[in-house]
Amino acid sequence: MKSRIKAKGEISFSNVSLLITIILFLSLFIGGSLRYDRFFSLSTFFNLFNDNAYLIIAAVGTTFVLLTGGIDISIASTIAFTCVLSASLLRGGVPAVVVIPIVLSIGLGLGLGMGSIIHYFKLQPFIVTLAGQFLMRGLCAVISTESIPISNEFYKAAALNKILIGRAKIYYYVFITFIVIGGAYYILKYTKFGRSVYALGGNEQSAVLMGLPVARTKIAVYGINSFCAALAGVIFSFYTLAGYSLQNIGLELDAISSAVIGGTLLTGGVGTVIGTTIGVLIQGIIQTIVTYENLNTWWTKVTIAALLCIFIIIQRIISIKAEKKKGK
Numbered sequence: 001m002k003s004r005i006k007a008k009g010e011i012s013f014s015n016v017s018l019l020i021t022i023i024l025f026l027s028l029f030i031g032g033s034l035r036y037d038r039f040f041s042l043s044t045f046f047n048l049f050n051d052n053a054y055l056i057i058a059a060v061g062t063t064f065v066l067l068t069g070g071i072d073i074s075i076a077s078t079i080a081f082t083c084v085l086s087a088s089l090l091r092g093g094v095p096a097v098v099v100i101p102i103v104l105s106i107g108l109g110l111g112l113g114m115g116s117i118i119h120y121f122k123l124q125p126f127i128v129t130l131a132g133q134f135l136m137r138g139l140c141a142v143i144s145t146e147s148i149p150i151s152n153e154f155y156k157a158a159a160l161n162k163i164l165i166g167r168a169k170i171y172y173y174v175f176i177t178f179i180v181i182g183g184a185y186y187i188l189k190y191t192k193f194g195r196s197v198y199a200l201g202g203n204e205q206s207a208v209l210m211g212l213p214v215a216r217t218k219i220a221v222y223g224i225n226s227f228c229a230a231l232a233g234v235i236f237s238f239y240t241l242a243g244y245s246l247q248n249i250g251l252e253l254d255a256i257s258s259a260v261i262g263g264t265l266l267t268g269g270v271g272t273v274i275g276t277t278i279g280v281l282i283q284g285i286i287q288t289i290v291t292y293e294n295l296n297t298w299w300t301k302v303t304i305a306a307l308l309c310i311f312i313i314i315q316r317i318i319s320i321k322a323e324k325k326k327g328k
Contacts, residue, residue: 082233107230
């Protein structure tokens with residue numbers, strides 16, 4: 001009986017959080033459309049995906065980890081390492097069809113390794129992933145401290161090919177993002193693994209008592225997260241056609257804030273990849289409005305920080321009310 005009440009409370013919490021996120025997104029988009037000429041257009045909407053495709057993929061991976069009650073602060077370094085290693089290998093004449101599987105495999109291996117250390121040695125995810133962050137960022141500098149341009153024809157084609165719908169354009173690499181969103185949504189909603197992820201975040205001890213594969217699930221989510229970070233690095237390579245060791249410093253915070261603004265609880269157990277995606281789009285709209293206003297780009301960070309605090313407070317208020325209802 002308690003488990004049913006709990007599940008019902010979680011669904012309600014998730015729905016309320018997602019609704020707030022959607023309302024915020026629509027409010028910002030409508031507000032920008034009323035204030036600026038040509039803001040309300042398909043081009044503006046598509047550009048939110050064109051410019052943030054890599055961040056959406058990274059944030060989707062982060063959502064898996066946050067749902068289990070964990071955290072991973074190594075993804076920005078993994079993205080930078082993927083870009084630098086890809087650029088270095090491509091410059092050395094290694095074909096793109098070989099480079100991409102290599103960097104994705106490294107990302108997956110890093111995540112599985114960190115997940116194993118976290119679970120079997122009972123270490124804090126923050127400390128382990130901090131070590132992963134230093135490792136990957138250090139390897140970037142070992143490969144090169146200078147920006148490495150990418151001139152590979154496949155990467156150029158992936159960067160420039162697009163579909164035109166009137167005056168609006170959407171690049172091919174964005175469809176990879178859509179596939180990741182759809183795949184993650186299906187996994188979390190319709191598979192046993194997805195249910196195990198939510199159960200683990202709700203209460204790890206209860207998940208153990210229910211006989212769920214806690215070790216396999218915890219290790220897998222870190223593997224998925226790092227794989228998504230490496231894939232985001234590949235997309236970012238398409239976007240910039242370069243690799244640089246200091247790229248994307250602080251991006252892990254953008255991914256985490258997108259997930260939280262999208263309704264994912266930092267304590268785990270509640271959240272959706274759809275909400276996370278909208279959270280990234282909200283950041284994109286804020287950046288667009290800042291550009292239209294000709295303000296310092298740091299105002300984007302200031303606004304996101306304020307929104308993050310507000311959403312954490314809202315989550316806590318809703319959580320307290322849900323707990324009181326369960327108690328009754």
